[in-house]
């Protein structure tokens with residue numbers, strides 16, 4: 007168990023994870039993001055707090071919460087493991103996340119994602135995040151674009167430029183969906 011995490015079974019305190027979508031809307035400069043993710047541990051906590059990684063893992067066979075185990079040989083440095091001695095099933099902390107199939111470090115993926123949301127050219131997203139193969143850069147560019155498009159289609163009745171009122175509630179303004187809306191919305195939904 008790594009004592010730097012919240013508990014043996016949770017990466018961060020569940021109370022710090024926003025429940026409302028509007029509370030996940032945040033502005034991060036690249037510099038502040040870098041400062042907040044200086045270590046792998048910082049990065050894991052940052053991502054768990056923003057629902058980019060699951061905060062806990064349940065062993066389906068035993069119906070028990072897995073615990074955090076050091077796994078220094080692996081990029082993420084920790085892994086989930088079932089506490090049942092007869093089971094000991096393991097799962098990557100990326101399990102079930104969009105990052106589960108990637109070999110890149112979480113901080114690299116997070117940096118790339120942030121640069122993409124800032125509308126940097128893909129080559130610059132690649133450079134700022136530490137470098138990756140061109141086909142990997144293309145894969146992640148298409149991935150984020152596809153996810154945003156899926157979300158926009160699923161929420162098509164509410165699509166508009168989102169603004170926040172004084173109580174930080176989302177105030178959607180309905181607008182007609184067309185190509186230009188998709189482009190505006192990409193900028194709106196960081």
Ligand SMILES: [Zn+2]
Nearest residue numbers: 065068088093
């Ligand atoms: Zn188990």
